[in-house]
Amino acid sequence: MTGFTAAFRLAFRRSRMFYLWWVIALSVTLPLTVTKYHDLVPQGQDGQVVLAQLAGNPTMRALLGPAFDLSNPGGFTFWRVGTFMAAAVGMMAALGVIRATRAEEEDGRVELVRAGAVSPAAPLAAGVLLGLVGCLAVAVVSAGLMLAATPGVGGAVATGLGLGLTGAMFVGVGAVFAQVFPSARTARVWSLGIVLGGAYLLRAFVDTPVSTPTLDAWRWAMPLDWAALSRPYASERWWVFLLPIAVTALLVACAFWLETKRDLGAGLRAPSQGPAGGSASLSGATGLAWRLLRVSIIGWALGIAISALGMGSLSAAADSAFSDQPQILDFIRKLSGGTEGLRDAFFQAMLTIMATVVTVAGIMILARLRSEETDGHSEVMLSTSTTRWTYALGMAVPAVVLPVALLVATGALMPVLQAMTDGSPAVVGDITRAALVLTPGIVLVLGLGMLLVGWLPRWYGLVWVAIGWTMFVSWVLTLWNVPDWVTKLQPWGYLPHLPSEPMRWGAFSVELVAGLALLALGLVGYRRRDIAGR
Amino acid sequence: MTSNAIEISDLVKRFGSTVALDHLTMTVPTGQVHGFLGPNGAGKSTTIRVLLGLLRSDAGTARLLGGDPWHDAARLHRRLAYVPGDVNLWPNLTGGEAIDVIGRARGGLDKAKRAMLIERFDLDPTKKGRAYSKGNRQKVALIAALASDVDLLLLDEPTSGLDPLMEKVFSDVIVTERRENTTVLLSSHILSEVEQLCDHVSIIREGRIVESGTLDQLRHLHRTRLAATVGDLSVLRSLPGVHGLVTENGRTTFEADDDAMPPVLAALARAGATGVTATPPSLEELFLSHYDSRTPERVMA
Ligand SMILES: Nc1ncnc2c1ncn2[C@@H]1O[C@H](COP(=O)(O)OP(=O)(O)OP(=O)(O)O)[C@@H](O)[C@H]1O
Numbered sequence: 001m002t003g004f005t006a007a008f009r010l011a012f013r014r015s016r017m018f019y020l021w022w023v024i025a026l027s028v029t030l031p032l033t034v035t036k037y038h039d040l041v042p043q044g045q046d047g048q049v050v051l052a053q054l055a056g057n058p059t060m061r062a063l064l065g066p067a068f069d070l071s072n073p074g075g076f077t078f079w080r081v082g083t084f085m086a087a088a089v090g091m092m093a094a095l096g097v098i099r100a101t102r103a104e105e106e107d108g109r110v111e112l113v114r115a116g117a118v119s120p121a122a123p124l125a126a127g128v129l130l131g132l133v134g135c136l137a138v139a140v141v142s143a144g145l146m147l148a149a150t151p152g153v154g155g156a157v158a159t160g161l162g163l164g165l166t167g168a169m170f171v172g173v174g175a176v177f178a179q180v181f182p183s184a185r186t187a188r189v190w191s192l193g194i195v196l197g198g199a200y201l202l203r204a205f206v207d208t209p210v211s212t213p214t215l216d217a218w219r220w221a222m223p224l225d226w227a228a229l230s231r232p233y234a235s236e237r238w239w240v241f242l243l244p245i246a247v248t249a250l251l252v253a254c255a256f257w258l259e260t261k262r263d264l265g266a267g268l269r270a271p272s273q274g275p276a277g278g279s280a281s282l283s284g285a286t287g288l289a290w291r292l293l294r295v296s297i298i299g300w301a302l303g304i305a306i307s308a309l310g311m312g313s314l315s316a317a318a319d320s321a322f323s324d325q326p327q328i329l330d331f332i333r334k335l336s337g338g339t340e341g342l343r344d345a346f347f348q349a350m351l352t353i354m355a356t357v358v359t360v361a362g363i364m365i366l367a368r369l370r371s372e373e374t375d376g377h378s379e380v381m382l383s384t385s386t387t388r389w390t391y392a393l394g395m396a397v398p399a400v401v402l403p404v405a406l407l408v409a410t411g412a413l414m415p416v417l418q419a420m421t422d423g424s425p426a427v428v429g430d431i432t433r434a435a436l437v438l439t440p441g442i443v444l445v446l447g448l449g450m451l452l453v454g455w456l457p458r459w460y461g462l463v464w465v466a467i468g469w470t471m472f473v474s475w476v477l478t479l480w481n482v483p484d485w486v487t488k489l490q491p492w493g494y495l496p497h498l499p500s501e502p503m504r505w506g507a508f509s510v511e512l513v514a515g516l517a518l519l520a521l522g523l524v525g526y527r528r529r530d531i532a533g534r
Numbered sequence: 535m536t537s538n539a540i541e542i543s544d545l546v547k548r549f550g551s552t553v554a555l556d557h558l559t560m561t562v563p564t565g566q567v568h569g570f571l572g573p574n575g576a577g578k579s580t581t582i583r584v585l586l587g588l589l590r591s592d593a594g595t596a597r598l599l600g601g602d603p604w605h606d607a608a609r610l611h612r613r614l615a616y617v618p619g620d621v622n623l624w625p626n627l628t629g630g631e632a633i634d635v636i637g638r639a640r641g642g643l644d645k646a647k648r649a650m651l652i653e654r655f656d657l658d659p660t661k662k663g664r665a666y667s668k669g670n671r672q673k674v675a676l677i678a679a680l681a682s683d684v685d686l687l688l689l690d691e692p693t694s695g696l697d698p699l700m701e702k703v704f705s706d707v708i709v710t711e712r713r714e715n716t717t718v719l720l721s722s723h724i725l726s727e728v729e730q731l732c733d734h735v736s737i738i739r740e741g742r743i744v745e746s747g748t749l750d751q752l753r754h755l756h757r758t759r760l761a762a763t764v765g766d767l768s769v770l771r772s773l774p775g776v777h778g779l780v781t782e783n784g785r786t787t788f789e790a791d792d793d794a795m796p797p798v799l800a801a802l803a804r805a806g807a808t809g810v811t812a813t814p815p816s817l818e819e820l821f822l823s824h825y826d827s828r829t830p831e832r833v834m835a
């Protein structure tokens with residue numbers, strides 16, 4: 001393929017930091033967890049009983065997937081974080097491929113590359129290969145670290161393969177969507193929001209109920225379960241890895257085929273026509289923002305509604321399938337933020353996760369305020385009589401309101417099925433209130449985001465650290481005996497977790513006011529600084 | 535209202551260690567079509583962005599339509615329209631929608647004028663932003679700017695990417711605007727366009743105005759190239775304002791300062807010169823002498 005080397009070198013240069021950080025973040029989590037096994041699991045027979053019960057708990061199964069051999073540190077670790085980490089590798093892979101292919105093309109840089117003696121498929125091939133190399137790096141580093149941390153060569157290799165090959169499938173997914181859609185944003189939404197998110201949710205459904213032969217069969221249809229089904233540290237089944245390899249090959253081939261079916265800069269579908277003039281609502285900064293955001297707002301609303309109802313349907317199982325052994329409750333408490341009742345623990349664990357997820361919606365809207373600027377659109381709008389204040393609020397308001405509304409909606413929808421089966425509507429009110437109480441965390445993160453947009457626009461990406469740190473704290477750090485204040489040092493850490501905890505107005509109002517103050521400060525910065533053009 | 539649409543004095547704008555505008559001073563009287571020329575990176579777009587209140591100046595003052603471009607931005611922007619140097623449309627909005635959203639944000643646009651411009655520029659307003667060619671994107675930005683009735687047009691290389699036919703349409707529209715006393719600041723690299731449209735020209739280089747005046751005035755600042763067949767060169771040699779005297783194959787060529795022309799012509803007549811040609815500096819030469827950073831400025835001015 002002519003020009004492949006040049007294209008690969010270019011892609012590597014532009015994405016090396018991206019992959020470096022992702023690979024580090026993804027490769028250390030499992031080894032860190034495995035070193036804490038003996039602190040977490042009581043020694044002897046007792047410990048094994050606890051673990052068996054734990055693995056049978058539907059909340060845990062929904063979040064973490066099927067368990068095989070928990071008596072072994074490696075097996076426990078893969079169950080505890082492996083499936084989740086594999087999905088995260090998929091996220092890296094899809095984002096990486098899209099940034100090297102469609103995003104570059106959208107910015108007109110591929111045009112420059114292709115103008116040289118480069119075969120049309122070279123940029124795609126470079127992006128795909130780089131993505132696969134990234135996955136390979138995750139596989140090698142995590143296998144190496146696991147090997148150093150706990151005995152079991154086969155287990156370490158299977159762990160690495162599981163992570164890397166799950167990622168490889170999403171190299172394919174990203175590559176396909178990067179051909180289908182003319183915008184990188186849409187390709188990301190489909191790869192992550194719909195395919196990856198949907199696959200995780202579906203596998204939660206299949207994994208939650210206590211296993212039956214039918215369900216076990218269904219589990220094989222869940223690509224995100226394949227890594228676990230290869231049974232790392234529990235007499236590995238190597239042939240399972242043929243499944244992700246086949247899917248990857250199929251998707252990559254499909255991407256290359258689609259590439260030949262489209263024009264440079266275009267998607268698969270010919271661009272459609274539209275109205276010759278703006279409708280009455282397309283007016284002012286707010287009208288424009290709504291027009292730019294409406295598809296993603298509707299998408300988020302639908303996605304969150306489906307997830308909330310879906311998770312709600314699992315709560316009944318959470319309620320019934322558990323005994324009242326104090327050891328188990330203690331364990332659950334550790335894993336889900338200190339709640340006593342099992343059903344509340346379930347709702348609360350879900351709400352905490354969803355708080356982080358919906359905040360991503362807000363972060364992406366604020367990112368739009370930034371990308372509108374670098375795309376040269378802000379310059380045009382701000383040379384009309386639109387004030388900076390109005391313009392920035394056009395994006396900042398939906399950025400805060402949407403995630404807040406989504407979280408409250410999650411709180412209201414999740415317990416609906418429960419309330420109908422029990423005939424106890426009170427639970428809807430309780431969980432909605434619990435969701436409301438978590439909203440200052442959202443405001444705080446977006447306040448931080450607005451602060452960056454206003455004062456250090458080039459560093460806006462730092463706001464993702466708040467999300468990354470929160471996930472790290474709740475998935476990994478809770479297992480360590482770190483001081484309480486460290487695990488609480490995240491946007492939702494100091495907020496009261498209703499209904500098991502009492503309401504603490506102090507923490508709630510302090511965080512809300514802090515978040516709003518950051519938002520205001522960010523807006524002040526936005527009014528004072530230079531607006532970049534293209 | 536003041537008689538100057540734009541008044542800039544001693545304006546300084548830095549980006550980190552780059553000095554983009556270095557004590558720039560210029561004035562554009564109301565109703566003038568003012569050409570704004572200079573090499574790449576000279577500071578044209580930066581000047582326009584300071585005037586739009588998008589960039590904050592580091593020193594100096596700028597006044598726009600009698601107001602302060604930074605503090606009165608939103609109010610002043612009702613009365614002006616801007617075409618950016620690098621037009622990028624919203625990929626999912628049609629051209630017609632983009633025109634309307636920009637026009638409405640400015641405070642409304644003239645429907646009849648909008649329709650007339652779409653017709654004249656031969657634009658299909660139903661296409662999505664990402665489907666337009668470069669020239670068509672430029673047309674959308676031009677129509678969005680020209681469809682409102684404003685007092686001032688800030689145009690940053692407005693015809694880049696337009697085909698000659700569309701350039702002609704643009705020129706016609708600007709001529710109409712000039713008749714209606716609209717002030718225009720036109721940054722451009724197309725000299726014929728500037729020559730045709732502009733009353734007055736400012737040349738910017740490395741962040742400062744190096745020359746400003748009508749085209750005739752600028753021509754006078756430059757040397758005329760002469761050629762003749764002369765027997766005795768001594769008269770010419772001794773004249774002040776004569777440069778680069780060379781004789782080849784019996785034909786003498788040299789350059790003369792504008793104010794040295796009467797004595798030079800008289801001397802040529804006295805010496806019985808034949809086949810005399812005098813070429814005033816072409817616009818091209820005039821600008822190139824400023825654009826080429828290797829030429830020291832002093833020699834030309
Ligand atoms: N946002 C910015 N950050 C840093 N430097 C900048 C920025 N914008 C402009 N510059 C620098 O300021 C100088 C003037 O740039 P400007 O865009 O005003 O030039 P220009 O005259 O419009 O050039 P062109 O004819 O290429 O459009 C250049 O040296 C440019 O590199």
Ligand SMILES: [Mg+2]
Binds near residue numbers: 578579580690
């Ligand atoms: Mg420019």
